[in-house]
Amino acid sequence: MRFQYLLTQTVQGIRRNPLVVASAIVAVLVTLVLVFGSIVVRWSIDQDIGRWDDNVRVIAWLGDVSPDQVYAMQEEISSWPEVEEVVYFSKSQALEEFKELFADQPALIEVVQENPSVLPDSLRIKPAEAGSYDVIQNRVAVYPGVQQATAAGEEIDALVARSNRMRTFAVGVFVVLGAAALVLIANTIRMAVYARREEISIMRLVGAGNWFIRIPFLLEGLFEGVAGAALAALIVGLGHKPIVQMLSTVADPDSIVVPVQFLLQQSLLVLAFGAITGLLGSALGMWGTLRD
């Protein structure tokens, strides 16, 4: 009886003002699509960074050094705390790699084959942490016998920066739009309270409990928050693929699949956010109007 009554009241409240309710739902929807969307996009960037991390190498191009010297260098550099592994790469190995990389440009390969000294011996140094590549690069560059040290550092920095920008963006969006959604829900609830003010005054008169009066409004706010969140989860779940693929650096975009489990986990989080926004918004809307 009570439960059914409360539900009926909630449904009536939502039907009374469908446009206002819709605007609150859309506000939650837009907020959470952007937030959820940036979470997913950030995930894919982090995957990229992960892939890069594993392949980061500082390459020390060697000058004219004897095999013994090379061995000694290898021993010493691999003992540095920031270094995980040092691999020697001979001229012929470098040539093989070059051939592979530039297989579509036979002219270039010919030039290198005729003049092998353009591809010197090198040490490929794997950092213990991808972020510390620049420390190694600086140390190796001044090492006797090393002509030049290079690393694909800028690309990594750019990716990390992109990931961080994404996080800042998501937080900013969440704060600004979340506040807007909260106020919009509060407004719909306030209007609903106003529309029912006579009924509420009679409920008070005949001794209806305070929570009995409040619950339909809380449920209405909850509905708006959860409906917006569910739509947002649906939109991001179905529509994230093109954006993720566009932003990814992977050669074959079709190979990127955001795991379903990750999507579901984040959807639950989004739904919880929606529910909390709805309840807070409706509490804000009732503030001061539904006192004892």
Add this chain to the structure above:
Amino acid sequence: MIRLQDVSKVYDGGVVAAQGVNLEIAKGEFVFLVGPSGSGKSTIIRLLLREELPTSGNLWVAGKHVNKLPSWKVPLLRRSVGTVFQDFKLLQSKTVYENVAFALEVIGRPRHVIRQQVPQVLRLVGLAAKADRLPRQLSGGEQQRVSIARAFVNRPLILFADEPTGNLDPGTAVGIMRLLDRINRTGTTVVMATHDHAIVDAMRRRVVALDRGAVVRDQSRGVYENIPELPEDLGEAEPE
């Protein structure tokens, strides 16, 4: 059943609506609160319903210390009393039946109780045949009967009536008074604020007269105005 002890109420701005009111009303009594507009009749009812808190003093209603009641218990106080107003306060979108049933629904009474008690109380107020009408399809007297039915459907110990006949013509008002009298005979305490001389004089019940927030007369089987100290000729010259 009802007790007021040195109750005073001063509104912001210094308007004194009650000062040092002491009053005791026993179970089953029928009491008129009389006095001119602004004498504090409605304030006392509002204080007894805990719609307002007194500036000082204490009130008890049906065993509850009203001014000390925690706010979550206020609904329980209001369930043990019924209230009727001059303007009926009916929901225009609900039928007679629904208006009365509403009072039981919102305090969580089970459906079978509602189905049993609503028709019963509608018979008591003489509106069983008009249960499906909307308030605007009823006369003023009938609307007041609906609001009395709503106030009484939960079988309260006390019925408060604030100017219940204020909007009604004298003939209709008599009907309403008969109904309140009948409810009183079931053992329900009735407290009615009014400035209707004819009704008070005809009923001959306890009269508590208020003036500027103070009790100036408390008389069993009283009349609206009691001015025995005035000489005969002056008394006749009084207007009204």
